[in-house]
Amino acid sequence: MKCTGCGSDNPENAQFCGGCGTNLISGEASFGTELPMVRFGEAIRRGFSNYFRFSGRSTRAEYWWWTLFVVVAGIVLAVVDTLTGTMGMFGDSGLLGQLFELAVLIPGLALGARRLHDINRSG
Numbered sequence: 001m002k003c004t005g006c007g008s009d010n011p012e013n014a015q016f017c018g019g020c021g022t023n024l025i026s027g028e029a030s031f032g033t034e035l036p037m038v039r040f041g042e043a044i045r046r047g048f049s050n051y052f053r054f055s056g057r058s059t060r061a062e063y064w065w066w067t068l069f070v071v072v073a074g075i076v077l078a079v080v081d082t083l084t085g086t087m088g089m090f091g092d093s094g095l096l097g098q099l100f101e102l103a104v105l106i107p108g109l110a111l112g113a114r115r116l117h118d119i120n121r122s123g
Contacts, residue, residue: 014120040065047107050114058114066111070104
């Protein structure tokens, strides 16, 4: 299916153009109308509120804010685990780190699937 906005080829079942983001069904550009830019706090809130939602779309900013949150929180919890002595025997994450990893596993997978949907890939 050819995009009316940029002329790029897209799969027949695509709803949005992979090149310019134009809605292929209605022909309208989707920039800023359906998926607004999100800030750090909003991205974290969306990550946890859409815990098991694997359908729909998520923005690039939402994905990268979530990744930053997971990395920073993991570092902080590793420091806390080290200071409290709950670190694993072989240098792996401690109790708090493991609980955090377990808590963000499903929302991270769901967010990744929604991000893939946003770029017209299957999740």
